[in-house]
Amino acid sequence: MAKKFRRQESQKRKRVKNKWRRPKGIQSKQRKEIKGKPPLPKVGRKKPEEERGIHPSGYREVLVHNTADLEKINENEAARIGGSVGNRKREAIQQKAREKDIKILNPTETGD
Template sequence: MSGQLKTKQYHELRQRLKERKPEFLRYDADKFFKLGRQEKWRRPYGRDNKTRLKIRGFPPKVSVGYRLPKDIRYLHPTGLKKVIVNNVDELIKLKDQKDNVIVIIGGTVGFKKRLDIINKAKELGIKVSNEGVM
């Protein structure tokens, strides 16, 4: 998968990989209500733990093999590269890459600067993913 993926190819590939990837639950999450609510993966450490030993019939263990390919790893669902912007100057630097980039306004940016960034992005034709979040 060398080079830039087209949006349609990106969606198809991501969907196929999502279908293949299992839902990683904590060991014994199906047996204990308290653990089932904690939908967070925790590495099994027990000496005889069957998940740790990767025995067939037990929940799969998180491993590197389930990772997404480098080409699509940190991309936005639209297939564009995500860039965090905190001021208008950083936004202006991205005007050459506007077809390959989607902007995310930083969480520490205030209301006035956020409006400035959104207006400037519309002028430059750059997409903003969290423009409605205030």
């Protein structure tokens, strides 16, 4: 599991959300990396290369814009339908993915 980095003072103040922002204050204890303060992200903290880019479901993501793109997907990859794809083409992609037993990471919820 990847380490979550805390925003400075987010554990103390309700108005400061926990989304990462780099501490820039001249006397900032977190920027100076004082013991007991939350850690800073560094270059050496990457995941191993084979683990990068994997969706939490365990599949590698492949961006799909039409049904022909589904032909290139293998068993350890999942499709993510592009945001610019309209409803008609999205339904066609989802139908073909069901036939080929391909997982779609962002399916449209049908209201029926």
